[in-house]
Amino acid sequence: MNNSSTIPPPEPSGEAIRRQALVEAAELLAKVLDTTVRIPGTSLYLGLDPLIGLIPGIGDVLANLIGTVILGMAARLEVPRIVITRMSLNLLINGVIGAIPILGDLFSVWFRSNSRNADLLRQAATQATRRTHYDWTYVVVIIGGTVVLLLGLVAFVLWMAISLWSRFAGMQ
Numbered sequence: 001m002n003n004s005s006t007i008p009p010p011e012p013s014g015e016a017i018r019r020q021a022l023v024e025a026a027e028l029l030a031k032v033l034d035t036t037v038r039i040p041g042t043s044l045y046l047g048l049d050p051l052i053g054l055i056p057g058i059g060d061v062l063a064n065l066i067g068t069v070i071l072g073m074a075a076r077l078e079v080p081r082i083v084i085t086r087m088s089l090n091l092l093i094n095g096v097i098g099a100i101p102i103l104g105d106l107f108s109v110w111f112r113s114n115s116r117n118a119d120l121l122r123q124a125a126t127q128a129t130r131r132t133h134y135d136w137t138y139v140v141v142i143i144g145g146t147v148v149l150l151l152g153l154v155a156f157v158l159w160m161a162i163s164l165w166s167r168f169a170g171m172q
Contacts (some may be wrong), residue, residue: 022077023122026070030118033067050108053098060098065109067091070117079124082135087117089142 012020035045052063066090073082094113098104120135 004136022073030114033114034072034112050105053105062093067114077125082132084122085134
């Protein structure tokens, strides 16, 4: 039998406890917003986000404002800016698509932007060095896709305007 005593692990510092508390608070808020109640007979969970989103006019704005609390926690924890950018894009995607009546609320149930953001926050706050290559790729793809979509929309509107103008000009 070895008489040497084992050295207990060091006690976490006040800063580590504060960081852990913020991460846990973000995860709790995400759970309330995205996965509070299981829909009977399915494997789907429903939270306050899609329910608040049903309020006409301001529901999606309110749900996203509540979700920005997780962004504030990320800023307090000084996670990399690219991670905060990615979290912001998750909220933007949820807010824009969520504004579509009924379909947007179904999207919110599936997309779970707050849970995604809480996961990103935990990864960024608990790893000493976090690779952000995936985050940069995500941001570039979303922004690039949005630019392509907007350019396509502008081209379509111009084509429609020219087509309509040609018809009316040819009728005179």
